[in-house]
Amino acid sequence: METSDNATEASDEVPAPTGIAAQDWVTASADPQYRAAVVDLLGALAYGELAAFERLAEDAKLAPTLGDKAALAKMASAEFHHFEQLTDRLTAIEETPAAAMEPFARALDDFHRQTAPSDWLEGLVKAYVGDSIASDFYREIAARLDTDTRSLVLSVLDDTGHGNFAVEKVRAAIEAEPRVGGRLALWARRLMGEALSQAQRVVADRDALSTMLVGGVADGFDLAEVGRMFSRITEAHTKRMAALGLAA
Numbered sequence: 001m002e003t004s005d006n007a008t009e010a011s012d013e014v015p016a017p018t019g020i021a022a023q024d025w026v027t028a029s030a031d032p033q034y035r036a037a038v039v040d041l042l043g044a045l046a047y048g049e050l051a052a053f054e055r056l057a058e059d060a061k062l063a064p065t066l067g068d069k070a071a072l073a074k075m076a077s078a079e080f081h082h083f084e085q086l087t088d089r090l091t092a093i094e095e096t097p098a099a100a101m102e103p104f105a106r107a108l109d110d111f112h113r114q115t116a117p118s119d120w121l122e123g124l125v126k127a128y129v130g131d132s133i134a135s136d137f138y139r140e141i142a143a144r145l146d147t148d149t150r151s152l153v154l155s156v157l158d159d160t161g162h163g164n165f166a167v168e169k170v171r172a173a174i175e176a177e178p179r180v181g182g183r184l185a186l187w188a189r190r191l192m193g194e195a196l197s198q199a200q201r202v203v204a205d206r207d208a209l210s211t212m213l214v215g216g217v218a219d220g221f222d223l224a225e226v227g228r229m230f231s232r233i234t235e236a237h238t239k240r241m242a243a244l245g246l247a248a
Helices: 032-062 066-092 097-114 120-142 147-156 162-176 180-204 207-214 223-244
Strands: none
Touching (some): 032 066, 032 120, 032 207, 066 097, 066 162, 097 180, 120 147, 120 162, 120 180, 120 223, 162 223, 180 207, 180 223
16 A cells, blocks of 8 residues: 555665566576465465455445445455456466465454454554555565566555545544544554564465565565564554554
8 A cells, every 4th residue: 555654765876676676577487486485475465455355345334424435445446456466467377366365364364353443443544554564565575576576566556545545534533533543543553563463474384485585585685684674664654653643
């Protein structure tokens, strides 16, 4: 979920991609370990998009107005299109989408079950905070992918409009009833912890993905860089909380 508060500032000196990041899919996928890591990544992303579609459709039922309901339905449609892009790519590289998604279904389902919102506002905060943390995580990985896979991953992480929508609605609710802010701030902090734990579990359970993160496949992504990556994700979360009008 790309929002103005988490976009990365351009640098005057961006190093040219090297290794796998400078290769196309055909060249990079000759390495079986790299191929396995990408299949895992696309499977995790695809199931995440499918779950986002289902969740937005459910959230639409809680919408207080017809306009809000229509807006969420449109966003759900965009998430499903992202899901189709990912499953189409898996099919194109001769992988079965359902088999690629299956290893991640339980972890993601558990996350959504443990963080089920109790009302409309909690649902908005969950989508904004939880989805943005996941998007930040996948963007970090995308920088180390081959050019074709990187392009696909970044395209499906495009903002569906939910970020600005959530900020507008949550800030308006807090302005109308300030005490709501405390409850939503606690909820967002819980989401942050659960989302980071879930991301770590997903990677730890898949050898190819974990090897990519610690440098066995991706260029220069060692354990120290993994720590810095999670620090960057945490900083972006703090900025999003400020955008919502909540204390981090």
